[in-house]
Amino acid sequence: MIYSLLVLSSPASGHGARTAAAFARCLLSRGHQLNRVFFLDAGTEAGSSVAVMPQDEADRLRPWIDLSEQHGVELVLCISSALKRGMLDENGARRHEKTGPTAHPAFIVSGLGQLHDAAANSDRLITFGG
Amino acid sequence: MKDRKTLLVIVRQSPYGSSLARASLDTALAAAALEQPVSLLFMGDGVLQLLPDQHSEAIGVKNIGRLLGSLPLYDIESVYIDAGAAARYQLDTQDLVLTVKPVDPAAMRRLINDCDNVIGF
Amino acid sequence: MILHTLCTTPGRDAFDNCLAILSPDDAVLLLGDGVYAGIKKTEAFERLQATGASIHILREDALAAGLMERLGPILVIDMEGFVSLTERYPRQLGWY
Numbered sequence: 001m002i003y004s005l006l007v008l009s010s011p012a013s014g015h016g017a018r019t020a021a022a023f024a025r026c027l028l029s030r031g032h033q034l035n036r037v038f039f040l041d042a043g044t045e046a047g048s049s050v051a052v053m054p055q056d057e058a059d060r061l062r063p064w065i066d067l068s069e070q071h072g073v074e075l076v077l078c079i080s081s082a083l084k085r086g087m088l089d090e091n092g093a094r095r096h097e098k099t100g101p102t103a104h105p106a107f108i109v110s111g112l113g114q115l116h117d118a119a120a121n122s123d124r125l126i127t128f129g130g
Numbered sequence: 131m132k133d134r135k136t137l138l139v140i141v142r143q144s145p146y147g148s149s150l151a152r153a154s155l156d157t158a159l160a161a162a163a164l165e166q167p168v169s170l171l172f173m174g175d176g177v178l179q180l181l182p183d184q185h186s187e188a189i190g191v192k193n194i195g196r197l198l199g200s201l202p203l204y205d206i207e208s209v210y211i212d213a214g215a216a217a218r219y220q221l222d223t224q225d226l227v228l229t230v231k232p233v234d235p236a237a238m239r240r241l242i243n244d245c246d247n248v249i250g251f
Numbered sequence: 252m253i254l255h256t257l258c259t260t261p262g263r264d265a266f267d268n269c270l271a272i273l274s275p276d277d278a279v280l281l282l283g284d285g286v287y288a289g290i291k292k293t294e295a296f297e298r299l300q301a302t303g304a305s306i307h308i309l310r311e312d313a314l315a316a317g318l319m320e321r322l323g324p325i326l327v328i329d330m331e332g333f334v335s336l337t338e339r340y341p342r343q344l345g346w347y
Contacts, residue, residue, distance in 0.1 A: 130347025
């Protein structure tokens, strides 16, 4: 089956982002396809290239980078959420005259149309939050 | 004409206490803008978004009530409200920013089962 | 047929909202903070059982919370089990 995921919560708080990454790895190992992961609201914090997490805890960013680099999964940060949270790509940093980019290049910053496109072209849309 | 999947967006946040409130509406509006059939269900605390007379300028943020009032312009198929939650908050479902259809739990279940995709916020 | 993923404690209104619409055709997965609804003999667990839906709990989150010896009769599953549930249920609804 073709899956798309929607992530609503931050890797810095709660379970949603962590569970989403583990779910993503698992569905691929079961032979499914992962079309896109769309990060919305606090979920966009998953794309931070500047957040520094505790050394003695599991890496929060690496699982997403691996999904992108090893499996070609598209990772999309919702632009309006990302901007509010300081997740800017090169264009965004330039346009808004901020120090950046702060979004890791494995993530694309784009609009909600990407979520609906993913949902329309997938068999399953799974939402993670909390 | 390609068959479009129907989407139900379930909104459970009060309007100004969580950024998820605005994100849920933006999601529904984006779907409508793409001409995807989308319905909205305001459940639990989400019913509070429909209160009339919101003056969000008092706190310097965009007015969610006004945004919802303009939903008919966006081709949102149907808007439903959790009747039980509305009653708990003493809301008159005929006097909200928008025309809404009150639904009970059984009807909410039917709405979810009838759509192709559901996103709960 | 809906897979409900319950991610907050029974003290939050998401729990009541979810239970109001649960049917015996549905499945519930307790994960994240939702695992606390799986504690045996609690009102929350009894209400969950009374819905007739099939109840599951994510092992890693129950383990993290210290609940493995405190759970009611509930199917403990791992991430593969979670994916398998999503294969069977065409719609998933997250509660948080």
